[in-house]
Amino acid sequence: MLPQTTLTTDLKTSNDRFLRACRRQPVDITPVWLMRQAGRYMAEYRALRQKYTILEIIKTPELAVEVTMQPLQAFNLDAAIIFADILPLLEGLGLQLEFVKGEGPVIHNPIRAPAEIEALRRPDPRESLSFTLQAVALARRELAGRVPLIGFSGAPFTLASYAIEGGSSRHYILTKTLMYEHPQAWRVLMEKLAWTVGEYLYAQAEAGAQALQLFDSWAGSLAPADYAEFVLPYTQQAIRRARESGAPVIHFATDTAGMLPLIKEAGSDVIGLDWRIELQQARQILGDAVALQGNLDPVALFAPLPTLQKRAAAVLDQAKGHPGFIFNLGHGILPQTPVENVAGLVDFVHAYKTTTST
Numbered sequence: 001m002l003p004q005t006t007l008t009t010d011l012k013t014s015n016d017r018f019l020r021a022c023r024r025q026p027v028d029i030t031p032v033w034l035m036r037q038a039g040r041y042m043a044e045y046r047a048l049r050q051k052y053t054i055l056e057i058i059k060t061p062e063l064a065v066e067v068t069m070q071p072l073q074a075f076n077l078d079a080a081i082i083f084a085d086i087l088p089l090l091e092g093l094g095l096q097l098e099f100v101k102g103e104g105p106v107i108h109n110p111i112r113a114p115a116e117i118e119a120l121r122r123p124d125p126r127e128s129l130s131f132t133l134q135a136v137a138l139a140r141r142e143l144a145g146r147v148p149l150i151g152f153s154g155a156p157f158t159l160a161s162y163a164i165e166g167g168s169s170r171h172y173i174l175t176k177t178l179m180y181e182h183p184q185a186w187r188v189l190m191e192k193l194a195w196t197v198g199e200y201l202y203a204q205a206e207a208g209a210q211a212l213q214l215f216d217s218w219a220g221s222l223a224p225a226d227y228a229e230f231v232l233p234y235t236q237q238a239i240r241r242a243r244e245s246g247a248p249v250i251h252f253a254t255d256t257a258g259m260l261p262l263i264k265e266a267g268s269d270v271i272g273l274d275w276r277i278e279l280q281q282a283r284q285i286l287g288d289a290v291a292l293q294g295n296l297d298p299v300a301l302f303a304p305l306p307t308l309q310k311r312a313a314a315v316l317d318q319a320k321g322h323p324g325f326i327f328n329l330g331h332g333i334l335p336q337t338p339v340e341n342v343a344g345l346v347d348f349v350h351a352y353k354t355t356t357s358t
C-alpha cells in the first residue's frame with residue numbers, strides 16, 4: 001500500500017483530461033485508460049491472488065485499493081477504475097455467487113421461474129455493497145488527486161442474464177425464454193435491477209467516484225427490437241439516476257454496432273465502442289453531442305509494437321476533429337497480454353500528435 005494521504009490534498013484532480021474529454025471539453029493530449037486495467041496480465045496481481053480469492057480482494061477495501069493502484073504505478077494512465085466486479089451486486093438480491101477456478105462465475109441458485117423473481121430482495125447497495133463504497137472513498141484518498149477515479153456497475157440486462165443462466169452463456173436461451181414467456185415477471189426483475197444499479201452508481205459517486213461506467217457485456221446478444229422493448233427503458237432508468245450525481249456516465253454495451261441509435265437513446269454522456277465498428281462510422285451515427293470511448297481490439301496488444309502502434313494511430317486519426325474522445329480498448333484487456341505492449345500503447349497514445357481538442 002502507498003502511505004496514507006489526507007483528503008485535503010484531494011480537492012482538485014491535477015490530471016483531469018479524462019474528465020474533460022467525458023464532458024467534450026478541449027484536452028492537451030488524448031486521455032487513455034484500459035478496461036480491466038487491473039488483473040491477471042500483471043504479475044503484481046497474480047502474486048496477490050496467490051494469497052486471496054477474487055471475492056476476498058473485492059470485499060477487503062484495502063486490498064481492492066491496492067489492486068486499483070497497481071496499473072497506475074506501472075503505466076501512465078489517465079484514470080483509475082475501482083477494483084470490483086459486476087456480480088457481487090446480485091448477492092444482495094439473494095443470489096449465491098462463486099468464482100470457480102477455470103470456470104468463471106457461477107450462481108448456485110439461478111432464477112428460473114416468475115415466483116423466484118417476486119422473492120428477490122431489493123437491496124440497498126449502501127449496505128449490500130458497502131465494501132466497494134469504502135474502497136472508492138479509500139482509493140480517492142490514495143490517488144491524492146493524481147488522476148480521476150471511475151466507479152462502475154453491470155447493466156440490468158447483463159446482470160439479469162447472469163442471474164437467470166447461472167453463469168456465462170453462449171445463446172442466452174433461458175434468459176430470452178423468460179423474457180418472451182413471462183414479460184411481466186421480466187419487467188419486475190429488470191425494474192429491481194435498474195433501481196439497484198442506479199442507486200449503486202449514485203452511491204459510488206457520493207463515495208468519491210468522479211465518473212461512472214455501465215458495462216452491458218451481453219447486450220449484443222439481443223435483436224435491436226428486443227433491446228428496445230425489454231432492456232432500453234431499464235438502462236435509461238439506471239443512467240438517469242446515476243447522472244443525478246453530477247458524474248459523467250459512460251455506457252459500454254458490447255457488440256451493439258447494429259443498434260447504436262438505441263444506445264444513444266439510453267442517455268449517457270460517453271458511449272464506449274468495441275472494435276466491430278470504425279470510430280468514424282460510429283461518429284456519423286451518433287453525432288457530436290456525445291463523447292466516445294474505445295475502440296482498439298484488445299488482441300492488437302499481442303501484435304509486434306509497430307503493428308500495435310499502427311492500429312492505435314488509426315483509432316486516433318478517426319477521432320480527430322471531434323470533441324470528446326477517450327482512448328481505450330474495445331473490451332477488457334486479456335490475461336495473457338504482454339505487459340511491455342501495454343506500456344508501449346499508453347505512451348504511444350500520449351505522444352501521438354493528434355489531440356481531439358479542436
Ligand code: CP3
Pocket residue numbers: 034035036037038039040049054081082083084085086087099104105152168215217331332
Ligand atoms: O477494470 C478493472 O480493472 C476493474 C475490474 C473489473 C473486474 N471485473 C475484475 C475481475 C471489471 C470492470 C469487471 C467487470 C466485469 N465482470 C464484466 C464486464 C466487463 C466485461 O469484460 O465484459 C463482466 C462480464 C464480469 C463478470 C466476470 N468476473 C467474469 C466473466 C469473470 C471471469 C473472467 C475470467 O476470465 O476468469 C470475472 C472475474 C474477474 N473480475 C477477474 C477480474 C480481474 C478475473 C478473476 C481472477 O482474478 O481470477
